[in-house]
Amino acid sequence: MTYFVAFAIIFLLAVVVVQIGKLSELAGRIRGEESVERSSNNTQGKALVAFMVVFLLGTVISAYYYKNDMLGYGPLTSASAHGFELDHIFNVTLLFTGIVFVITHILLFWYSYKYRKTNSDRKALFFAHDTKLEMIWTVIPAVVMTYLVANGLIAWNSIFPTLTSEDKYLEIEATGYQFAWDIRYPGADGKLGNKDFRLIDPATNSLGIDWRDEASVDDIVLGGTDKILLPKDSLIKVRITAKDVLHNFYLPHFRVKMDAVPGLPTSFIFTPVKTTKEFREQLSQFPEWQVPADPAEPNGPKKWEKFEYELACAELCGKGHYSMRRIVEVVEREEFDTWLAGQKAFYTTNIRGTSADPWDGKKLFPSEIKARASELKSDIANFLADTTGSANRNIQLKHVFYNTGLADLNSNLSKYELDHIVELMVKYPSMKVELAGHTDNVGDGASNLALSNSRSNNVLQYLIGKGVAPGRMSAKGYGQDQPIEPNETPEGRQKNRRTELRITSK
Numbered sequence: 416m417t418y419f420v421a422f423a424i425i426f427l428l429a430v431v432v433v434q435i436g437k438l439s440e441l442a443g444r445i446r447g448e449e450s451v452e453r454s455s456n457n458t459q460g461k462a463l464v465a466f467m468v469v470f471l472l473g474t475v476i477s478a479y480y481y482k483n484d485m486l487g488y489g490p491l492t493s494a495s496a497h498g499f500e501l502d503h504i505f506n507v508t509l510l511f512t513g514i515v516f517v518i519t520h521i522l523l524f525w526y527s528y529k530y531r532k533t534n535s536d537r538k539a540l541f542f543a544h545d546t547k548l549e550m551i552w553t554v555i556p557a558v559v560m561t562y563l564v565a566n567g568l569i570a571w572n573s574i575f576p577t578l579t580s581e582d583k584y585l586e587i588e589a590t591g592y593q594f595a596w597d598i599r600y601p602g603a604d605g606k607l608g609n610k611d612f613r614l615i616d617p618a619t620n621s622l623g624i625d626w627r628d629e630a631s632v633d634d635i636v637l638g639g640t641d642k643i644l645l646p647k648d649s650l651i652k653v654r655i656t657a658k659d660v661l662h663n664f665y666l667p668h669f670r671v672k673m674d675a676v677p678g679l680p681t682s683f684i685f686t687p688v689k690t691t692k693e694f695r696e697q698l699s700q701f702p703e704w705q706v707p708a709d710p711a712e713p714n715g716p717k718k719w720e721k722f723e724y725e726l727a728c729a730e731l732c733g734k735g736h737y738s739m740r741r742i743v744e745v746v747e748r749e750e751f752d753t754w755l756a757g758q759k760a761f762y763t764t765n766i767r768g769t770s771a772d773p774w775d776g777k778k779l780f781p782s783e784i785k786a787r788a789s790e791l792k793s794d795i796a797n798f799l800a801d802t803t804g805s806a807n808r809n810i811q812l813k814h815v816f817y818n819t820g821l822a823d824l825n826s827n828l829s830k831y832e833l834d835h836i837v838e839l840m841v842k843y844p845s846m847k848v849e850l851a852g853h854t855d856n857v858g859d860g861a862s863n864l865a866l867s868n869s870r871s872n873n874v875l876q877y878l879i880g881k882g883v884a885p886g887r888m889s890a891k892g893y894g895q896d897q898p899i900e901p902n903e904t905p906e907g908r909q910k911n912r913r914t915e916l917r918i919t920s921k
């Protein structure tokens with residue numbers, strides 16, 4: 416409806432303009448062409464001068480009035496190191512184009528007025544060529560343009576240094592798709608693992624990360640709405656890619672803007688120099704940021720207190736384009752390191768132990784060994800310290816592996832957990848344990864019982880071999896009789912095939 420009314424108004428206005436034109440033409444015929452043209456030229460000439468003044472003042476005044484809303488001025492000075500350089504280049508360009516704008520604007524309208532057709536039989540001066548003029552309007556723009564372009568190139572090269580492996584920088588990856596960003600951080604190794612588009616699986620591996628690359632197993636992928644944390648004063652390289660259409664990685668406050676092109680990785684290098692907190696303080700110096708953030712709540716937080724850096728997609732990539740906005744927070748390096756260390760690797764939470772895991776039963780990663788050691792230590796300490804009888808006495812040996820279908824211990828992989836148990840047996844000299852073997856319900860009960868018996872016995876033999884007194888340990892197989900999960904699913908059966916450390920005496 417609104418569109419229809421707007422269209423009708425425009426149509427009616429057009430009709431009015433055409434009618435007025437016809438009317439003045441008719442009036443002209445009645446009064447005589449000559450005098451009409453003269454008065455019309457006069458009016459138009461004056462109107463052009465008026466336009467010149469109003470437009471020029473309007474441009475200058477509005478630019479001054481709105482300067483604090485523009486990036487680079489007042490509260491919005493750059494939050495990244497290279498941003499100041501970039502803002503300077505914009506200012507230099509603005510200076511030159513501003514001078515040209517003012518001169519051409521004045522000349523254009525002043526000449527239209529000055530040389531309007533008056534009474535006299537004035538004629539335009541005609542000349543075919545003037546070398547001096549040609550030189551002036553070729554050489555001056557050429558010199559200015561060369562200066563601007565060269566300046567820009569120099570700045571571009573300093574903003575995009577070629578980083579070598581010697582340089583210390585944090586490399587993160589942003590993958591744009593309709594309509595979100597997937598942000599990947601390297602884990603403790605500082606390296607992002609390989610990707611391959613053929614490995615993309617919308618359900619389990621939307622980025623196509625290659626888990627066979629050990630650098631990828633500690634990579635962290637942020638959830639769709641998580642804040643993107645960045646450390647202050649650290650060089651950051653963002654690898655930018657896209658999965659479907661063209662997007663654009665845009666961090667306005669950091670003057671970072673780069674296309675995300677499917678199939679063509681791009682990157683940007685920058686150093687944030689102001690934490691979110693510091694930037695808020697910068698904003699608080701300006702009265703327009705001292706107003707309430709929510710006008711409905713006059714006593715609520717101020718606008719500057721609610722400020723957040725943001726990531727946007729600067730490419731109109733579809734109708735959900737706006738939802739690619741993400742909050743970015745810059746914090747001190749220590750806070751960032753603590754945050755990153757507390758993030759769970761995508762592989763650990765989503766891939767480890769599933770059918771997509773190429774390392775299942777083949778390898779334990781140092782971080783897993785470490786985490787498991789402290790888990791085991793606290794489980795046993797908890798049980799020993801417990802006086803209420805509620806602590807669990809059955810401790811599952813999660814990192815004890817056997818060769819498939821056999822009772823042989825895979826000691827290459829099991830040694831970490833078992834050696835740690837040896838240490839704990841030394842630490843708690845009065846503790847006695849039973850090694851309990853369990854199976855799933857596949858196959859017949861008797862052979863399952865036999866298998867669990869020999870498996871637990873093999874663990875016992877390993878521990879004896881490491882010097883634990885045989886009198887403190889026993890081994891027993893329970894076969895399929897004590898499942899901890901239903902045996903209906905492969906995951907359930909996998910959980911039921913286990914060896915437990917049962918503390919029989921403190």
Ligand SMILES: [Cu+2]
Pocket residue numbers: 591592661662663728729730731732736739
């Ligand atoms: Cu987009």
